[in-house]
Structure formats: structure tokens, C-alpha cells
Amino acid sequence: MAPLLQITNLHAGIDGVEILRGVNLTVNPGEVHSIMGPNGSGKSTLARVLAGQKSYQVTQGSILYNGRDLLEMEPDERAGEGVFLAFQYPLEIPGVSTKYFIKAALNAIRKRRGLEELDAFEFLTFVKERAKLVDLDMALLDRNVNEGFSGGEKKRAEIFQMAVLEPRLAILDETDSGLDIDALKTVAEGVNMLRGPERATIIVTHYQRLLNYIVPDFVHVLMGGRIVKSGGKELALALEEKGYAWTENKADATVNVATVNV
């Protein structure tokens, strides 16, 4: 099986400061990976580089997505090819209704996939069904994108957008932060329902608790810009118990292994 995503020796940073220092990661279709790590370890940088945020510069390494060079693609092209980033801090867009925004996004993506644009009725029916999936208040659709949404509503709206756009590779950047336990469960249900043999998910998180509800196949610990440890779901539990410091003395050894793999 060809990997959906293959990150090799990725070095990237912002404003001349290197944050990612040789990340290697392979994600196959159907898999759920969790990237964990302390603050400042480079988790969000990795997520944003994958989505194509221009303020981050990739200085070394490569990312293959579905066999194509992801770094050559514009952010909207990546989205069209099925990459989705649920933002840690979703942007507010005054003057643009959520409904209009999501319709523009869906139709742009459908167009790229060679599908017909949905008419107003089809669109509304589809959107209603997806909103139900993540228990999103339909009234939010008539409000401007994320404007005045609570923290929880913003996160829920991100997962709703994901449910509408049906990505092949979903990257959830700290989606659990700011969510109470009920919201967390709903969001997790939404994500789980979208799991499938063709799709993969990368969950970037600081804490283990979301992983109680979205069970990952692999857990990676990112520290100092490198993946220092990889394992199964039990690794998340070990981290929760022992803290990130526990992995630090093993960092060098793991890096060596990673280098050999390259």
C-alpha cells in the first residue's frame, strides 16, 4: 500500500528560526496518528507546514502526499486534494456568513474533483446532515465565520467544516483545547464517523484525553523539532502518567533510529 503522507527529514522554521529539525513520518490510508509533545516542540508548526502556511519556510526535506510533492502545492490546491487542517485558532471573518463560506469552499473543492457544484437545496440538505453529526447549532451558519463564537463553538465549527469537505488527510491542531468533556465527545464522534479505509487523521495534541475517544493507531512524541519516540496508543497513556520529561533521555537514541530509517 502506498503511503498517503510521507515526510522525510523535514526542516522548517519561521523568521529564520528553525523549529522542525528533521521530522520523519509516514501515514498510510486508514491510519490515525497522534503527534504529542510539550509546548514549543513544533507540533503546530508541523500542522501549518502541512497546510501550506506561507510564513513558515521549509529549508530541507520533503513531503510526499499521495505520491505528489505537497510543498509544490498552494494551500487551496492541497485542500482540493483532500488535505484539511482544523485550526488551533480558527480565524474570524467579519462580513462573510458561515453558510456562504462553506458553500464557496465545498464548491471549489468539488470543482477540483471534477464534481458538479451543489445547488442551493442539495447544499442545505447536506450541510444540515453534517451539522447534526457534530451537534452544531444551525443558527451559527447564518452568522459570520467564527465571529463571536465561543471557543467550543469555533472548534465544533472546524470539525463541521471537516465533515462537509470530507478530506482524505485531516490534521487536527489542538482541537481538544478549550473543549469541555461533552463537546470533546461530540467532536470525537464526528471524527470517528469520518474514519474510513481511504482516509487518515493526524491528531496534534498536548494531552492524552482526546485519545480516549479517538483511538490512534500510532502515537509520536515530538520534542525539539524531532520525533523522539513512536509507539502505539499505550504510549499516550505512558506520557500522561510519566510526563514528557520521561522521553527526553531517550531522545538521542530515537533520533539515531530515525536517521537510520531514512
Next chain:
Amino acid sequence: MTTMTTMPEMSATDLLATDFERQSGAARASLTTLRRGAFDRFGQLGYPTTRNEQWKYTSVKPIAEAALRLADAPLTPPHQRELAEYVFSDDEHRLVFVNGRFDPALSAGAAPLPLPRGVHLESLADAPAGNAATIQSHLARHADYDDAAFVALNTAFLHDGAFIRIERGVVVEKPIHLLFITRPGDAPGVVHPRVLIIVEDDASATVIETYAGPDGSKYFTNAVAEVVVGERSSIDHYRIGREGDGAFHIGRINLHQLRSSSVTLHVATLGGALVRNEINAVIDAEGCNCDLYGVYAASGTQHVDNHLRVDHLKPRCNSRELFKGILDGHATGVFRGRIFVAQGAHKTDAKQTSRSLLLSDTARARSAPQLEIFADDVKCTHGATIGQLDEDAIFYMQARGISRDDARDMLIFAFANEALAQIRHQPIRARLEALLWERLPHGSLARGP
């Protein structure tokens, strides 16, 4: 040796005097004194320079130096179908002026709407005698030219224009559209459209003024409108600038509000090389509401100036100003808003907001609010922002599959829409949205829900 003799070229002043005398013969006798007085005053004032504080950011040198002649009637008048571009629907009462002259045939159109009882819609040049007293008591009484060169010039050439009178208690349901079309000749021409609108007590109306002309010609529209809104009356007023890309447009609106009256004015500037909208509102009675909205989109080397003055003379009145400008290329946007609150005009609530969006590094915006408050217990605020598109928002939209160009368009449109959304008359809102959309750098996106 040969001697070359050339005809001495006439100076701009001589041209003006020639045109003034030429037109005086045709104008109404009752206007002679007014016209002469205004002409003499213009002679003293001359064209304003940037040394004049009110004209600091807008140079009218191109107008002063353009050797403009009073525009004649065009050799070929526009065809009815050319109006289609400018009309909002067939469901409007319409007066059409070509090069400043009332055109009865175009105004009547294919199927003119019958005027409701109590609504007078006439050409100023041949308003029936029944309205002479009303005209006499209002014309040039609100747009003072003593310190306003362009108003003086307009008044000096006062000849034709639109007269609207809504009688007491009459509610006009369909909009009244005054369409001023310029058809430039070979030489740069000037027209001085004049509008007088009297909404008597307990009445209401929607009035649209459109100023339009073709691209590729130099001409000058110098418009003055005087609007009197009676007690408990309201007017929904639109001034839509669709001048050609070589046009100069100076447009004054003087609003005079009586007790408990309400004004909503939208000024949309979508064309012209050098445009200045001057709005003077005099709120001279208690309990009035005055909402002034503006939107403009300028590119190339366009210069758009919105110059507002609101005088709160009596207590308990509200005024709102919201102006939004989109500036691309080397365009310049100027906003000057003066709010004057007279002694005793307590409980005044005045809010002024000006926002400019710069789409290029070479576009410029200037904003100069001015509050003069001589009363206690008033609420006056002003805010001015000059900004660029939010790159993070663009990335967010791109990350959802929307192309960069479309994301920009959506953000620009959303910016302007804050003002457009306030337009009550749906056909106007829809048309202005479409026109604005066309003027956006890309404009490829299908409009959404």
C-alpha cells in the same frame, strides 16, 4: 522673414464669462439676480487650491486647467436602451437629463409610471407656475455659495435640473430616479446639474440620483442638490456616481432637516478620475435622525474625496456616518468629516466611522475627523481605520479550498458590504453589489446565498 500670428487663446476666465453670457439669455428671468450674484462670487473665490484647508488633500488643478466649455446638447442623444445600464427597475419614476438638459422623451420611456397624487416631478427649467413660490423659497437657500466656489459656479449656471416636491402626508412607494447622463463632445464639457427636493411634513420618498458618462472622455459634472425634509418625514436618498474614467465630479448635497425627520443617504462612487462628494447636513430641529453611508472603489490614479459636515443645532438628534473605501493601484481616498454640535444641542448622539482598505502598496488613504462640540451631555465618537487584507484570513480560506483570488474578493466584498447591507431598497442593493463585484480585481466568484 515671415510673421506668424496666432489667435490669442482665451483664458479659462474668459471662456467662463462667454458661456455665462451665452446661457443667460436662455435662463429664467427670475434667476437672473441669483445667477449674476453667484457668478460674481465665483469670480472672487476662484477655484480652490490646496492652500485652502477644506481642499488640502484634493487638488482641483486638473479642473481649473481643463478649459471646460458649457456642454451643448449632444448631436446624437442617447437611445432609450442605453439607459438600461443605469435604471434599477421599470418600477421607478424617472427624469432623464442629458448634458444637463431635461429630456422628456427619454424620461417618459416606454411605459412611464403614472405619478401618484401629491407628487411633483418636474424639470426646474419649466416647472409650472404653481410651484414657483416653493422653488423661490428654497432654491439656493440651503446650498450657500458664499464660501464654496463650486456651489457658486453651479448656481451661476443654474438653468435646468430636477424639482421634486412631495406634498404633505404623501408616501411615495416607488423610487424616483434622477438620471444625469453626460455625452461629451469634442471639447471637454461641463454640466451643472441642480436638484431641489422638498419633502413636506408627514411624507416619505425614495430618491436616487445617478450621474453617469462614458469612459475615455474628459468632462466635468458639478452637481448641487438641496434636500428639505419636513416634520416627521423621511427620505431614503441615494447618490450613485458612475462617471467615466476621465471625468471630474464635484457633487454637493445639502440636507436640511425639520423636526423628527429622518434621512438615510447612501453615496456610492464607482467611477470618475477625480471625485469629491460634499455632504452638508443641517439638523435644525429636535428628534431627527441622519444616517450617511458611503462606499467607494477606486483604482488606477482615481481620487475620491468624501467631505462631510453634520451640524447638530438642536437637542436629541442622532447622526451616523459610515464610509468604506477600497483603494487599489495608485488610487487615493480622502475622508473628512466634521461634526458640529451647537450650544444647547444636548443629548446629541453622533457617530462617525471611516474605513479604508488598501489593496496595493501604492494606494493612499487619508482620514481627517473633526469634532466641534459646544454642548454638554452629548455622545460623539469617531473612528478611522486604514488597513490591508488579513493574510491569515486569506490562508484560512485557502486551507478550505478557496483560491487566493476568490478569498481576496470575498474579503473585499465583505468589507464593503458593511455599508451596502444598510441599503433598504433591494434592487439598488443588488445592483450596487453587482457593480462593486465587477470592479473587484478578479470578480470571478459566483455570488453566494
